[in-house]
Amino acid sequence: MPPVPIPGRALALALVCTLAASGCTVANSASVTAGKDTLRVVLPEEPPTLEPCESSLTSTGVVVRSNITEPLTERDPHSGKLVPKLATAWKRTSDTQWTYTVREGVRFSDGSRFDAKDAAYSIDRAVNSKLGCNVEGYVFGDMDVKLSTPDARTLKVTTPEADPILPLRLSFIEMVPTSTDAKKKVREPIGTGPYRIADWEPGLRLSLAANKRYWGRAPDYRKALYQWRPEGSVRAAMVTNGEADVATSLGPQDGAGDTAVTYPNNETTALRMQLGEAPLNDERVRKAINYAIDRKGIVDSLYQGDAKVASQLVPSGITGYDKGLKPWPTDLAKARKLLAEAKADGVDVGKQIRLISRTALFPKVDETVQVMQNELAGIGLNVKIQMKDTAGSTEFQERPFPKNTGPYLLLIQHGNQAGDAAFSMDQYLLSKGFQSSGGTAAFDRRIRAAEALTGDARQRALGRVFAREPDEITQYAYVAHMYGIAALAPEVRYEPNSATGDEMRLAEFSHVD
Structure with missing residues (x-):
């Protein structure tokens, strides 16, 4: 999806701020007036969709993964090891089979319970269906898997041939409820993550709100507001001028100044x-x-x-x-x-x-x-x-x-x-x-x-x-x-890592005391 153009007035303001180090604003009033409990994020482009099976696309995954939806396991970007998420344990039970134990007490943001059947459905929908999910081609190729759920907490995944990294592949599958459409992709999913979609105004902004049913620790920021600007200098200016809290995908020349944080990406x-x-x-x-x-x-x-x-x-x-x-x-x-x-x-x-x-x-x-x-x-x-x-x-x-x-x-x-x-x-x-x-x-x-x-x-x-x-x-x-460069407002604490560009986990952000 091509970048969404900035409306004429906003573009004019952006150019002024880019060419002269002034205190003018480059965003709309929503980003300026957002409360302290709102994390304001500015991205290079609007997500084309929030469909979970497209989360291996950077523009989708940076919003969806581990924010709105969650996988069975997550890869720790520092150690490279898989850590529990919606699964508490997993082991290889034969050359071609892996068995997962799913977490108890988890609910989707709509109130429905998450169990092994939802996990099996999510994998089947993303990997075995004809939806043409990006995660299928990128992670699984032509491989289909067989799924069974002996009980509500047990999921068995069988591959045609031995696959020693199947758990790593499955960490790319975001969990959705069995009520999710199996024949077409959804634009706004229901998930188990710390946030839910509150409002999406195409071309303008995307708002998330804390999921009150979240099974884990509540995030510091109760709301998140995403906006998008294709010019790196404009994204940097939004942070330096106090109109955004975090900007991504910046270059050394974009003028983030003291707000710039450099980190190795992948x-x-x-x-x-x-x-x-x-x-x-x-x-x-x-x-x-x-x-x-x-x-x-x-x-x-x-x-x-x-x-x-x-x-x-x-x-x-x-x-x-x-x-x-x-x-x-x-x-x-x-x-x-x-x-x-x-x-x-x-x-x-x-x-x-x-x-x-x-x-x-x-x-x-x-x-x-x-x-x-x-x-x-x-x-x-x-x-x-x-x-x-x-x-x-x-x-x-x-x-x-x-x-x-x-x-x-x-x-x-x-x-x-x-x-x-x-x-x-x-x-x-x-x-x-x-x-x-x-x-x-x-x-x-x-x-x-x-x-x-x-x-x-x-x-x-x-x-x-x-x-x-x-x-x-x-x-x-x-x-x-x-290396990646992000801009962070002084009142925001966050340590970017190699996964930041692909799945920026909002729950890792906190207020500076």
Whole structure:
């Protein structure tokens, strides 16, 4: 869904506040006059829906997950471990079956009781139905599951094949009552979370109120008011001018000042190389590109140090991250030598290569591609930048890729919400992955073997996959593990974490004493 335009008068005020550090307001009166018990949040865009089975979409999940609805378990963003939510216990009872014990005494915000039948219904609706839920494709793929409820507190989930990370997958399923429509998606769900939907004025604001039937500790803020502004500078100004309490997805240049809080998020920026297109089908050319990119220079100069040079597709905290893996070094002499060797063997290294990225993919994306273009031109490559909107870039990012387009590089930003590298490898490293440009059968077998393991063995094997990718495939030039920037009002206490951009839990906010 495209960002909702700001009405003319509000836009004019926003521009004034952006261009001059004044005390004028950029929001409507609702955000300014909200009481102390209301947390005022400003987002980049309005949620297209609050349908729980679409909660793996960032714009939906940041509002829905663990606020309006809740899963059986939650992933702790600090430790990466699953912790109880609507399930108090879970265990593997056979190679293909997991058994859950659901929490007693839980009610939905409409007063109906939550039990194992609701849990089974929620999973069936999201995973096995024809609704086309985003969580189904992103988390479960083509896999269906079998569900049974021996009693009100027991849920059994059976998979076609052994799945050691099924509990992690199920943590993406938000629980809804059996009264929820099974044939079409709902815009405003009923959940068990600490908040319920109070009012939604499309294009203007979304209000939540505390769920008086909530089974857990009541949140400090009894109400939450969401608004949305596409310009980061406007979102920052709303906090600095006292019109909002928290603003998300800011850049270093947005002017949040002392209200800015920087934190590692789960996003990794990388340059994907189209393996089947000459001259990129030559490994020497791909390695030369890796040697040409000054990752540290990009992080230090463009991102002002608010990022970390990347050596792999996932950041620290994700199962499979190899903490010993070193970033690819910058070595222009090696880059030129590799290109010369390829040229001597008849590779047309002078052929034009497109460098494609999405407009507003992240702050400073335009400057990033310009720096990369200059660095690649410096070793003798002919690179042309093409910035595209979301639809235009998606065409080149996801299979089936367009045919006869010539060689291209694609600047991507990948966020692993799940906490396990399998979700990244399946899409980005498998030879026929949805967002992979290629690979080998042998490397695919290495990935599948690692994904079948559990515990420490899984961590080591997934880490070895990342360690081998640069030499065996060289599909990516990893650039940076990105940091997020939020603005927080002085009277608000909250510690952003790697999950903040995907599921900002309102119950974690409190008043500063």
